[in-house]
Amino acid sequence: MRSPKDFFAPLALGAPAPVREIPVTPSRMIHFFDPSNEKMAAKAPDIAKKVDVLLGNLEDAVRADRKEAARDGLVAIAKANDFGKTQLWTRVNSLDSPWVLDDLVTLVTEIGDKLDVIMVPKVEGAQDIHYVDRLLAQLEARAGLTKPLLVHAILETASGVANVEEIAGASPRMQGISLGPADLAASRRMKTTRVGGGHPGYLVRTDPTGEDLNEGRTTYQQDLWHYTVARMVDACAMHGILPYYGPFGDIRDVVACEDQFRNAFLLGCVGAWSLHPVQIDIAKKVFSPAPSDVAWARRVIAEMGDGTGAVMIDGKMQDDASVKQCRVVAELADALAADDPQLAAAYDAATKEILG
Numbered sequence: 001m002r003s004p005k006d007f008f009a010p011l012a013l014g015a016p017a018p019v020r021e022i023p024v025t026p027s028r029m030i031h032f033f034d035p036s037n038e039k040m041a042a043k044a045p046d047i048a049k050k051v052d053v054l055l056g057n058l059e060d061a062v063r064a065d066r067k068e069a070a071r072d073g074l075v076a077i078a079k080a081n082d083f084g085k086t087q088l089w090t091r092v093n094s095l096d097s098p099w100v101l102d103d104l105v106t107l108v109t110e111i112g113d114k115l116d117v118i119m120v121p122k123v124e125g126a127q128d129i130h131y132v133d134r135l136l137a138q139l140e141a142r143a144g145l146t147k148p149l150l151v152h153a154i155l156e157t158a159s160g161v162a163n164v165e166e167i168a169g170a171s172p173r174m175q176g177i178s179l180g181p182a183d184l185a186a187s188r189r190m191k192t193t194r195v196g197g198g199h200p201g202y203l204v205r206t207d208p209t210g211e212d213l214n215e216g217r218t219t220y221q222q223d224l225w226h227y228t229v230a231r232m233v234d235a236c237a238m239h240g241i242l243p244y245y246g247p248f249g250d251i252r253d254v255v256a257c258e259d260q261f262r263n264a265f266l267l268g269c270v271g272a273w274s275l276h277p278v279q280i281d282i283a284k285k286v287f288s289p290a291p292s293d294v295a296w297a298r299r300v301i302a303e304m305g306d307g308t309g310a311v312m313i314d315g316k317m318q319d320d321a322s323v324k325q326c327r328v329v330a331e332l333a334d335a336l337a338a339d340d341p342q343l344a345a346a347y348d349a350a351t352k353e354i355l356g
């Protein structure tokens with residue numbers, strides 16, 4: 001464990017100083033693509049215009065015999081394109097794999113100036129972040145980088161969940177954490193066979209209404225991921241980093257995907273992964289606050305004046321605590337609207353309707 005006095009000191013001579021605040025730029029969807037897949041790679045520059053984050057995936061879902069091709073493909077794409085405000089991230093192979101060392105050495109030295117965040121899978125504890133932290137500092141120094149790379153952990157092992165608070169605070173590079181429900185289910189020996197989402201067998205049932213135990217008993221499907229997402233959100237908020245829902249594997253089921261993303265949004269997540277182009281707009285819609293919520297938040301803020309005391313608005317009591325919630329929504333809306341004239345117009349129109 002680093003002494004608090006040294007927390008913000010560079011970990012290698014010549015490495016850039018770590019950031020003190022994690023930049024809060026839009027990251028509603030982290031769009032995954034396989035840089036070794038020629039069709040997907042060809043689409044990457046166009047997709048980059050529609051997403052907040054483009055992520056070149058080198059880990060699971062890339063065939064073992066395509067790992068080098070994926071790494072080289074990402075280097076080529078990054079060198080050939082300027083993605084403007086769209087962030088470029090990568091997911092490297094896991095720390096126990098034969099590929100990760102070359103992933104990190106190649107990516108940082110070849111395209112370290114183009115990359116924003118390195119996603120590290122299957123993080124078990126702070127020790128994994130410490131390893132990556134030092135190695136990145138050495139590589140940044142070698143590459144002469146002036147901006148430090150940030151690190152994003154995937155929460156997808158039972159041990160990672162048990163240690164999530166120390167992972168979130170392990171390094172000033174920690175940008176955020178994503179839930180990885182597929183590997184987490186396997187690690188926990190859950191009996192699901194899916195990539196994220198719910199399960200019809202995970203339910204509660206109302207009490208019996210008579211002798212027949214099967215008669216008139218409504219069941220309600222429960223959210224398998226509630227506990228982990230909530231715990232991850234708290235760990236991230238405690239350390240000033242950003243929480244994300246991860247993958248939703250049933251690409252066809254755009255309805256349940258939207259539900260899962262919205263649960264995460266309401267609990268505090270800032271984004272989710274898009275695995276297929278069809279999931280990009282779902283994430284954009286869900287992780288941008290609804291115009292009616294923004295209008296309401298702006299109204300509460302306006303009516304609360306200096307933000308203290310209590311007022312009644314449409315029969316609902318508002319005070320210091322609700323105005324703080326409203327500020328979260330209004331500030332997110334302002335940040336997203338700054339780069340999106342259509343969203344800005346929708347927010348202003350809804351606000352005008354209720355504030356005049």
Ligand SMILES: CC(=O)SCCNC(=O)CCNC(=O)[C@H](O)C(C)(C)COP(=O)(O)OP(=O)(O)OC[C@H]1O[C@@H](n2cnc3c(N)ncnc32)[C@H](O)[C@@H]1OP(=O)(O)O
Nearest residue numbers: 032033039040043047057060061182195247251275276277
């Ligand atoms: C548990 C985890 O680790 S999740 C994270 C790892 N998984 C991933 O990254 C998966 C990424 N996505 C994919 O591999 C693919 O989307 C799949 C396998 C799910 C589906 O692929 P396909 O069967 O080709 O889907 P589909 O036929 O609907 O694709 C339509 C078009 O979109 C393209 N496409 C599909 N996914 C993507 C993507 N993520 N990015 C860019 N283009 C894509 C396809 O190449 C195809 O192009 P074409 O019209 O020129 O042929």
Ligand SMILES: O=CC(=O)O
Nearest residue numbers: 156180181182183
């Ligand atoms: O990597 C993601 C997961 O769900 O596993």
Ligand SMILES: [Mg+2]
Nearest residue numbers: 060156180183
């Ligand atoms: Mg995984």
